[in-house]
Amino acid sequence: PEEKIHPRPNASDLKMHKEQSILEKQNSYLESGDPSTKINENVSPVSFAEMESDYSNDDVQSSLQALLPFNSIYEESGKNPIETQETRKKEYFKGLSLIGQVFDSYIICEDPTTNEMILIDQHAAHEKIIYESFVNQLKDKAILSQVLIQPFALNMPETEKTLLLASERALSSLGFEIDDFGPNMLLVREAPSIFPMQTSISFLEELKDMLLKTSTVDSMKSEEMIYSIAVKACHSAIKANDRLGKIEIESLLADMDDLSNPYTCPHGRPTVVRIGRSEIEKYFNR
Structure with a gap:
């Protein structure tokens, strides 16, 4: 099979603010083994006309609430019809006609079937790919x-090192393998590949x-950890x-599917x- 080539990620800072709790809904997604509990799947992309007329920062729900994969900033407002994975055309993004990249950012x-130009924010899209994965x-x-x-050595107080070693199993469930490396030193041997x-x-x-705050890491329930994952996804994604x-x-588009x-x-x-197309033609008085 053809090997996917992913864009090489860079690191940068993004300031994000917590605004409201997502613990209850996030738990229902992460913990539920009930097949009837499904991600509330996709919402159609916003149109340029809608953005131009009434889209504003006030429409964007809080950063924490939006971390949920099944949430959408447009679902409650009814601005766009709900589009499920079943109704979305298979390999929709992969099937688009690629024109190119503008400003090295978009x-x-x-989409020849709808006579529409599709603009994709490369950073936001790659960020979502990393986060959902x-x-x-x-x-x-x-x-x-x-x-x-080359294992990574971390210097820290002995009390903090002891706490991490005591939580070795929980950290392993998150992709980390650590070892005692002597006084005030911790060795990281494995880390999440993403x-x-x-x-x-x-x-x-x-x-x-x-x-240090809770004395335990519950990888299925920590609201703070889910928030941290979203921030790390942002830092890991390709940038504008x-x-x-x-x-x-092409790899990015395939992953979006x-x-x-x-x-x-x-x-x-x-x-x-x-x-x-009709929206574009308005600018040329056609």
């Missing part, structure tokens, strides 16, 4: 880890802070102003905007 495609691995208790060629090295270490540091090659763009909701990033902003 992917331009054409990690959360699904978390749900399945199958986090993919990578053995570090994040770059420095992002994984930052994630481990945040898990340590959670442990990253020039992508044709193979990288695997998402339960490809139309919003983890914190609620649109990933896809559709612009109809």
